[in-house]
Amino acid sequence: MAHALPRPLPDRPDPRCRRPRRRLARAAQPAAPIGADAVTAQPILSVRNLSVRFRLRGGRHVAAVNDASFDLAAGECLALVGESGCGKSVLASALLGLLPGNAQTAGSAVLDGIDLLAADERTLARTVRGRRVGLVPQSPAAHLTPVRTVRAHLEETVRALTPTPRRERRAAARAAAARAAFPAHRLDAYPHELSGGQAQRAATALALIGDAPLLLADEPTTGLDRDLVARTADELRRHADDGRALLMITHDLVAAERIADRVAVMYAGRIVEISPASRFFAPQGTRHPYAHALLASLPDRDFTPIPGMPPNLGALPAGCAFAPRCPRATAACDALPRPDDGVACHHPLPGPRTGAPAHG
Numbered sequence: 001m002a003h004a005l006p007r008p009l010p011d012r013p014d015p016r017c018r019r020p021r022r023r024l025a026r027a028a029q030p031a032a033p034i035g036a037d038a039v040t041a042q043p044i045l046s047v048r049n050l051s052v053r054f055r056l057r058g059g060r061h062v063a064a065v066n067d068a069s070f071d072l073a074a075g076e077c078l079a080l081v082g083e084s085g086c087g088k089s090v091l092a093s094a095l096l097g098l099l100p101g102n103a104q105t106a107g108s109a110v111l112d113g114i115d116l117l118a119a120d121e122r123t124l125a126r127t128v129r130g131r132r133v134g135l136v137p138q139s140p141a142a143h144l145t146p147v148r149t150v151r152a153h154l155e156e157t158v159r160a161l162t163p164t165p166r167r168e169r170r171a172a173a174r175a176a177a178a179r180a181a182f183p184a185h186r187l188d189a190y191p192h193e194l195s196g197g198q199a200q201r202a203a204t205a206l207a208l209i210g211d212a213p214l215l216l217a218d219e220p221t222t223g224l225d226r227d228l229v230a231r232t233a234d235e236l237r238r239h240a241d242d243g244r245a246l247l248m249i250t251h252d253l254v255a256a257e258r259i260a261d262r263v264a265v266m267y268a269g270r271i272v273e274i275s276p277a278s279r280f281f282a283p284q285g286t287r288h289p290y291a292h293a294l295l296a297s298l299p300d301r302d303f304t305p306i307p308g309m310p311p312n313l314g315a316l317p318a319g320c321a322f323a324p325r326c327p328r329a330t331a332a333c334d335a336l337p338r339p340d341d342g343v344a345c346h347h348p349l350p351g352p353r354t355g356a357p358a359h360g
């Protein structure tokens, strides 16, 4: 049964396509983000009811993100976790205005007074990407231009994002590399000559140059050795501790546990649980059955795979999308569960027996 969207999703053309833009519709009554109570400081990023769907041939649609809502404050790291294909990276692309031309969006994502979903390409290119949002991309080696050295990447980014005089750009590039612990003796290396960790550090150095208040790291530990995962995660955490907000999109729960203040779990395009990391990773800390199963699948926990497969995002059920895989499903789950106290489930688990302190 096709999933009924709660409201129309008007076209939002790809900014790179020279087609006229239309103003997005807003939800009549934006929902409060689940887990919003954990954000005590003024949020840097405020996402409300963000939805993204893709038009396909034949009038079909894929609902990649549905009604995502959360806040993110300076100095905070929010880990957005979930299985591959659950919509995490689409959400990141939406925040950067980098969705393809067949994408439609709804909701809002306000950063420093700018609605990232409604902003035009000029605003996104001149004031958002690099300046307000730094991106540590997935697969950084592939993200770098193969015929340019790391130094050339850094100097060009310094020129584009800062008023540094020409004669000082070389020193500024070296300083940027040092901030991300990229080794100075590798500055003249080309991307194919870098190790995975060096490419990751180069990408992080580039993301930091504009001193953006929001750092968006999309699967920053993919393909890294375990010790490099820890080093990369710790570096990202350090940048959050310097006063940036960090949104880490990852399926790596070990990295999330290491550095996150809060964890948001996404399943089939929906955020189904948000909770402080200290509670989430505590014994019996998760409340949504999917979040519980996700943690139980870790090798250092029960190592129990989640039965079944994620649903087709082009044919989501009207009710809970996790129902075919959920041991707690009942007839009530034929209706879509609404977020309540940080979890969207008709039959949530009780959570930790002793209240673990929140550090988010």
Ligand code: SF4
Binding pocket: 288, 289, 290, 320, 321, 322, 323, 324, 326, 327, 328, 329, 330, 332, 333, 337, 344, 345, 346, 347, 348
């Ligand atoms: S709403 Fe029902 S099917 Fe969905 S996770 Fe909760 S108990 Fe399971």
